[in-house]
Amino acid sequence: MVGSAVCRRLADSDSAVVTATRNELDLRDPGACAEFFSSTRPDVVIFAAARVGGILANSTYPVEFLSDNLTMALNAINAAFESGVQRFLFLGSTCIYPRECEQPIREDALLTGPLEPTNEAYALAKIAGLKLCQFYRHQHGVVYHSAMPTNLYGPGDNYHPQHSHVLPALIRRFHEAKIADAPSVVIWGSGTPRREFLYVDDLADAIVHLIGLDDPPDWVNVGTGVDQTIAELAELIAATVGFRGTIETDPTKPDGTPVKCSDVTRLNRLGWKHRVSLAEGIERTYQAFLAETGAGHLRSV
Numbered sequence: 486m487v488g489s490a491v492c493r494r495l496a497d498s499d500s501a502v503v504t505a506t507r508n509e510l511d512l513r514d515p516g517a518c519a520e521f522f523s524s525t526r527p528d529v530v531i532f533a534a535a536r537v538g539g540i541l542a543n544s545t546y547p548v549e550f551l552s553d554n555l556t557m558a559l560n561a562i563n564a565a566f567e568s569g570v571q572r573f574l575f576l577g578s579t580c581i582y583p584r585e586c587e588q589p590i591r592e593d594a595l596l597t598g599p600l601e602p603t604n605e606a607y608a609l610a611k612i613a614g615l616k617l618c619q620f621y622r623h624q625h626g627v628v629y630h631s632a633m634p635t636n637l638y639g640p641g642d643n644y645h646p647q648h649s650h651v652l653p654a655l656i657r658r659f660h661e662a663k664i665a666d667a668p669s670v671v672i673w674g675s676g677t678p679r680r681e682f683l684y685v686d687d688l689a690d691a692i693v694h695l696i697g698l699d700d701p702p703d704w705v706n707v708g709t710g711v712d713q714t715i716a717e718l719a720e721l722i723a724a725t726v727g728f729r730g731t732i733e734t735d736p737t738k739p740d741g742t743p744v745k746c747s748d749v750t751r752l753n754r755l756g757w758k759h760r761v762s763l764a765e766g767i768e769r770t771y772q773a774f775l776a777e778t779g780a781g782h783l784r785s786v
């Protein structure tokens with residue numbers, strides 16, 4: 486999802502973009518990484534690959550989430566440096582901050598407390614990648630730095646019934662309920678937790694902004710700084726999809742942390758602010774969902 490958004494963002498620029506899918510380059514293979522970087526010799530690397538997944542996948546496969554993500558990050562960062570790459574942007578995530586950190590989450594909260602157990606393996610790998618970039622920068626003077634996106638959504642998202650994130654999951658459920666003329670949709674939990682969402686094309690724009698800065702911070706949050714309740718999110722999605730039934734909550738299901746929102750002061754001071762409102766982003770995402778469904782390639786893995 487992120488890699489495609491970055492390519493869309495760069496399509497009109499004069500940058501020559503080199504991409505690699507997993508089939509073309511398995512980043513767990515150090516030899517393949519070294520060969521790729523030495524043959525392509527990029528000026529800038531935007532590292533958007535990762536093994537990603539929801540709570541279920543993370544807690545079922547912690548070995549793969551730590552091992553694959555750590556190996557991919559080590560291989561890519563080391564091979565980039567060996568081939569002379571001076572600029573590397575690594576993608577972290579706001580979910581790698583400590584579980585109980587103060588809200589809104591500031592960049593200096595990293596490594597100040599225990600991690601969220603359900604994504605500990607993924608977070609450890611991401612923290613190692615982010616730190617490796619920081620250490621390369623300080624030890625060797627190359628500009629290797631990281632962006633910490635909040636929850637993302639947009640074209641190319643995953644709509645798997647169990648493994649998807651809350652926003653695409655709700656788009657799919659409200660769409661299917663509308664088609665089936667269902668009287669109601671039940672959302673998990675009380676609906677009161679507050680969450681922040683960023684449209685993926687806004688992230689791509691922020692990435693391009695960050696790689697254009699001469700002296701970017703080692704890591705910077707990328708979000709909107711605006712949060713809303715899950716119930717408000719559900720109402721917005723229902724209205725966009727055209728679902729006219731009722732929305733019910735199921736308080737027997739877990740809510741997770743009551744508030745999660747990033748502090749975007751640092752990014753705003755660097756001259757970047759999000760452009761796409763949640764309502765507009767959901768409308769665009771729903772249109773992409775319909776197009777992907779119609780073309781028979783809705784992602785559901």
Ligand SMILES: NC(=O)c1ccc[n+]([C@@H]2O[C@H](COP(=O)([O-])OP(=O)(O)OC[C@H]3O[C@@H](n4cnc5c(N)ncnc54)[C@H](OP(=O)(O)O)[C@@H]3O)[C@@H](O)[C@H]2O)c1
Binds near residue numbers: 508634635637
């Ligand atoms: N989505 C979010 O809400 C969110 C929020 C914060 C941060 N991020 C970060 O943003 C980055 C991109 O996430 P995304 O949402 O765009 O995920 P995504 O759509 O799943 O993209 C990840 C890509 O990495 C590829 N990949 C996985 N294992 C690989 C390997 N061994 N070698 C080469 N490529 C491999 C995947 O290929 P396959 O499709 O073949 O598996 C996929 O194309 C990740 O670092 C993620 O942690 C995402």
